[in-house]
Amino acid sequence: MAMLTPTAARFLACHGYAQACLEPLAGDASSRRYVRLPEAGLLLMEDRDDPVGFAAYLRLSDHLRSLGFSAPVVHVAESADGLALVEDFGDQTYTASLAAGTDEDTLYSLAIDTLLQLHHHPSATLVAQPVYDMTMLLDELDIFSEWYAPAVAVDIDRLAFAQEFRMLWASALAPAEGRVDTLVLRDFHVDNLMLLSQRKGVARCGLLDFQDAALGPCEYDVVSLLQDARRDLAPGLENRMLERYISGAPEWLGDAEEIRQRYALLGAQRHARIAGIFLRLNQQEGKSRYLTYLPRVLGQLEASLAKAGLTDITDFLNQTLPSWQAIGAALGDGYHDTQGAPHV
Numbered sequence: 001m002a003m004l005t006p007t008a009a010r011f012l013a014c015h016g017y018a019q020a021c022l023e024p025l026a027g028d029a030s031s032r033r034y035v036r037l038p039e040a041g042l043l044l045m046e047d048r049d050d051p052v053g054f055a056a057y058l059r060l061s062d063h064l065r066s067l068g069f070s071a072p073v074v075h076v077a078e079s080a081d082g083l084a085l086v087e088d089f090g091d092q093t094y095t096a097s098l099a100a101g102t103d104e105d106t107l108y109s110l111a112i113d114t115l116l117q118l119h120h121h122p123s124a125t126l127v128a129q130p131v132y133d134m135t136m137l138l139d140e141l142d143i144f145s146e147w148y149a150p151a152v153a154v155d156i157d158r159l160a161f162a163q164e165f166r167m168l169w170a171s172a173l174a175p176a177e178g179r180v181d182t183l184v185l186r187d188f189h190v191d192n193l194m195l196l197s198q199r200k201g202v203a204r205c206g207l208l209d210f211q212d213a214a215l216g217p218c219e220y221d222v223v224s225l226l227q228d229a230r231r232d233l234a235p236g237l238e239n240r241m242l243e244r245y246i247s248g249a250p251e252w253l254g255d256a257e258e259i260r261q262r263y264a265l266l267g268a269q270r271h272a273r274i275a276g277i278f279l280r281l282n283q284q285e286g287k288s289r290y291l292t293y294l295p296r297v298l299g300q301l302e303a304s305l306a307k308a309g310l311t312d313i314t315d316f317l318n319q320t321l322p323s324w325q326a327i328g329a330a331l332g333d334g335y336h337d338t339q340g341a342p343h344v
Contacts, residue, residue, distance in 0.1 A: 003022060003024045003035060004022070004035065004044075005046070007048075007081050007083070008035075008044060008046050008081075008083060011044075011078060011081065011083045012037075012044065015076055015085065017037060017040065017042075017085075020037045020039065020040060021037065021038055021039055022035050022036070022037065022044075023035065023036040023038055024036075025043070032045060032046070032047040032050075033045075033046045033047070034046075036088060037085075037088075038088075041087070041088050042075065042085045042086065042087065042088055043072070043085070043086050043087075043088045044083070044084075044085060045057075045083070045084045045085075045086055046082055046083055047082045048081065048082040049082075050082075050211075051079070051082065053211040053212065054079060054082050054084075054211070055079060056129065056211040056212070056213070057074075057084075057210070057211035058074055058077055058079070058084070059127065059128065059129075060127065060129070060183075060210050060211060060213055061073070061074050061086070061210075062074075063126075063127040063183075064207060064210065066123075067118070067121050067123060067124065068117070068121075068202070068203065069114065069117075069118065069202065069203065069205075069207055070089075070194075070196055070199060070203045070204070070205060070206045070207060071206075071207045071210065072086040072087040072088075072089060072206075072208070073086065073087040074086050074087075075087070089194040089196060089206045089208070090194070092194055092195045092196075092197070093190065093191060093192075093193065093194055093195075094107055094111070094190035094191070094193040094194070094195060095190045095191050095230075095231075097195045098190065098231075102195065104233070104234055104237060105237065105240070107193075107195065108225070108226075108233075108237060108241050109241070109244060110195075110202065110204060110205050111188070111193055111205055111225055112222075112225070112241050112244050112245050113202055113205075113244075113248075114202040114205040114207075115188070115218075115221055115222060115225070115245065116245065116248045116249070117202050118182060118183065119181065119182045119218045119249070119250055120250055121182075124182045124183045125180060125181075125182060125183055125215050127183065129183065129213050129214055129215055130214045130215070131180055131214060131215045131216065132180075132184055132214040132215060132216025132217065132220070133177070133178070133216075134170065134173060134177050134178075136214065137169070137173050137176065137269055138166050138169055138170060138173075140269070140273040141165060141166060141169050141269060141272055141273060142162060142166065143273050143276035143277055143280065144165070144272040144273060144275060144276035145158065145161055145162035145165050145166075145276070146158065146162070146276065146280075147276040147277075147279040147280040147283065148272075148275045148276045148279050148328065149161050149162075149165075149320075149321055151279045151283070151328070151331070152321050152323075152324050152327040152328050153320070153321045153322070153324075156320065156321070161320055164316065164320075165313075165316065168312055168313050168316055169269070169313065172265065172268075172308070172310050172312075172313060173265065173269065175258075175261060175262055175265060176216075176217050176262055176265060176266060179216060179217040179218075180215045180216060181216065181217050181218045181250075181252075181253070182215070182216070182217075182218050183213055183214075183215060184213060184214050184215065184216040184217070184218075184220045184221055185207065185210045185213050185221050185224075186210075186212045186213055186214060186220065186221070186224065187209045187210065187212060187224065188207075188221040188224040188225050189224050189225060189228050189229075189230065190225075190228060190230065190231065191230065192207070192208040192209045192210075193205055193206065193207065193208070194206030194207075194208065217262055217266060218249070218250070218253060219253075219259060219262040219263045219266050220266045220270070222242065222245050222263060223263055223266050223267040223270055224270065225241075226238045226241055226242060227267050227270075227271070227300050227304070229271075229274050229293045229296060229297050229300075230293065232296070242260070242263065245259075246259050246260075260307075261308065264304050264307035264308035265304075265308040265310070267300065267304035267307075267308075268301060268304035268305045268308050268310060268313075271297050271298075271300045271301035271304060272301055274293075274297050275294065275297050275298060275301060275328065277290075278290040278291060278293060278294055278297070279291075279331075282331075291331050291332040292332050293332070294328050294329055294331055294332040295328075295329040295332050298324075298325045298328050298329055299325070299329075301325075302314075302325055
């Protein structure tokens with residue numbers, strides 16, 4: 001029981017698991033902690049630092065399952081203490097499946113088909129979650145201004161940089177403004193997807209860590225999946241999967257060119273945010289392992305800016321943060337991921 005807080009121990013005892021065998025699970029970048037009860041097929045989830053996210057997890061678990069998707073069942077919860085017993089999907093994450101040799105195309109096709117079914121579902125947005133509006137998109141970019149910019153240009157005027165950066169992005173993000181297309185899970189990537197082989201259809205794709213979901217543009221989760229901070233995809237896979245998505249996308253998203261434009265645009269916004277998060281985790285919490293992923297993320301950011309035609313933002317970065325990509329990538333030299341990939 002040493003791995004449990006006194007409150008968690010009382011919670012388990014109250015629900016008949018005082019003597020349960022316990023196995024701690026590795027943590028991530030969040031405040032959440034998980035402990036497995038292997039004999040019961042349950043996970044104890046504890047998150048006392050984020051009551052809003054905890055409540056959203058409970059709400060979204062019910063909502064996603066009502067739509068036909070595989071989110072863990074919440075068997076019992078005490079919101080005041082941030083404690084819940086939830087269904088344990090096991091260890092077969094997409095990451096583990098890929099490492100074991102499962103066909104990459106098969107896994108990613110299942111994930112794309114899951115997104116397509118979610119994006120076509122008429123009730124996907126009928127849940128009380130924040131809207132991924134312009135304010136949220138720009139606030140996320142402030143993370144880059146606050147943490148990444150000063151890390152590569154020590155003497156920069158942070159306030160002036162942030163104001164100009166935000167203004168440029170406000171113009172650039174116009175094609176995504178006001179789009180409340182679907183439920184955007186936001187952390188739709190290989191570490192948060194499970195292969196549930198015993199289920200059928202898109203229910204074989206188990207969904208984890210969806211408590212930060214928002215109502216917004218469909219293309220965001222496609223980017224999360226296909227431009228992952230954690231791993232490189234096999235050559236050609238990203239384009240094949242993007243084509244798979246476009247061929248089945250809702251008609252109201254527009255033509256292929258419009259979808260690709262938003263895909264590149266939201267990709268650039270996401271990569272800039274993540275670069276800032278990695279620097280924050282390193283500087284604020286001493287989690288240097290996240291720097292391992294910086295070279296990939298910065299390369300993705302540069303490529304997405306180019307594909308989206310955001311030359312004004314690229315020029316601004318080059319002028320105010322000379323060698324911003326090379327300096328940032330160098331921060332990751334010498335670090336190796338030995339403690340698991342980040343959840344961002």
